[in-house]
Amino acid sequence: INFGVGKGPGKEGNVNSSGPQSVKSSHKKVLNSLMSGALAGAVAKTAVAPLDRTKIMFQVCFPPQEAYRLIYHTYLNEGLWSLWRGNSATMVRVIPYAAIQFCAHEEYKQILGDYYGFQGKALTPFPRFIAGSLAGTTAAMVTYPLDMVRARMAVTPKEMYSSIVHVFIRISREEGLKTLYRGFTPTILGVIPYAGLSFFTYETLKKVHAEHSGKAQPSPPERLLFGACAGLIGQSASYPLDVVRRRMQTAGVTGHSYSSILLTMQEIVREEGLIRGLYKGLSMNWVKGPIAVGISFTTFDLTQILLRKLQQHGPQR
Template sequence: MGSGVQEQQAPLAQGEVSPRTPSRQSESLKQTRSVINSLFSGALAGAIAKTAVAPLDRTKIIFQVSSARFSAKEAYKLIYRTYLKDGFFSLWRGNSATMVRVIPYAAIQFCAHEQYKELLGDYYGFQGKVLPPLPRLLAGSLAGATAAMLTYPLDMVRARMAVTPKEMYSNILHVFVRISREEGLKTLFRGFTPTILGVVPYAGLSFFTYETLKKVHAEHSGRLQPYSYERLVFGACAGLIGQSASYPLDVVRRRMQTAGVTGHTYGTILGTMREIVTEEGVIRGLYKGLSMNWVKGPIAVGISFTTFDLTQILLRKLHQMGYTAR
């Protein structure tokens, strides 16, 4: 017929999918698989990274919440005294609480980051491509804020276990019960505001730096996938930049979280900052332990990003192998 008449298609049989439209069920399964893979990869990444630096992390928290002057020598002495007094595994005290918190936190953060990247890619018309700088920064910030909001009380518990003697709290549940009974449920959210204010630049800059370095690397090397050691370096740079930018707020939230056991009554962010600066100064107070963070932070973030990427790649390969074998 003439060009103005459209060709009519034969009606589809029951259960048949049009070759011109992808199966909604298939797309839904693909999306679900992607979310599950991101959750698992993020959980594994967080667990491995935090366990690797747990002794340094615990030492940093102890200095953050005290008025003692920090130095590498004093940090070493603290680690060594802890080892002599309580044994090697005491260096990981509070790590069980860290795992309870970091596994869901990292799982949610990495999964949320993948979802926010996809949403922002659709919004800005960059589906399947690397996002422009501003959406790239926004995706990381939103991912960090989402994870922090959903897991905050666990961070509070972890901080308490890290700075108290093991006789005070026997396990994670005991921390929750004792804080709720003696200090009230609101205490579990003490330090929440500085946490959110700190995690937005931290997560935003971390994800932004890592994604940007991978993009620049691909453009200059011609390889879409960096080597493992390159991922570690990119992650280390991301951790260094992200943690340095948000560190004073990290000190403030630790002081507020542990106020019940240190004898202070920190109430507000500005009030806490003012008291820290008055008693200890800006550098020795708000940036106490930063040099240790420059050691442990890049290591932890590098391991975290690398583990996530490699686990994602492995899961995709395993799925493709399973699909091919059918």
């Protein structure tokens, strides 16, 4: 997918005048974004994998005490690395997801900047939110089945699914291919505010910091703090839809038959209550989410800066 299409102020003559050098520079920029995004996603998700697994257990069916007990017994019986069970499936999903999301965000910012006449300047709030939402939606649409597989592996014993491929085979054979997209609608509905608010908050805090401090770039600790704030706001806003998504994804192994977003929400509220049901595990997300998003944004930015410096110094040697 060439997200670079549409760059420039809309004059067709600019395509020819830019020449091969501009095209090469654009391709290099996209490649840098993909690489930086992939690394950002991998580092962030690996760092919080045990917390992520516990959160999914909260959301699906386990009360807090039982989820903690299960995690503890898993650690005692299977060792420390068992807490990262399903992380390989997470990496298979997160690496392309984060690569596409961060790359798409850079390109959507460029496209919206050209459209609204902000070339080379920070976007105004509404386009900033739209760029983040579009980036998250693009990534989610491409990688959704991998998220489904990861959720199944997180809430099932080791004996049930031996590998990522085994999950795909069993779900396809026993529940049908359509199951791989169960929970897709709440995912997209949740991604729009989550990604939009996360990118919006992070970009806004960087802009405000630059205006008040006089520094062009924030320091790594400041980036972590801005990313943490972005994760806290984005995930809190979209959390109920995240719970609905997990319930629909894992319905085949928990004995439930959630057929739609509204019916799933109604059943959760009826059985568990509004706060305890739709916001189950949110307190853990306030620990996990800011850490993951902070690491993700910081890793992406610093990797981008490093790659640009390496490329600038490369031809001079």
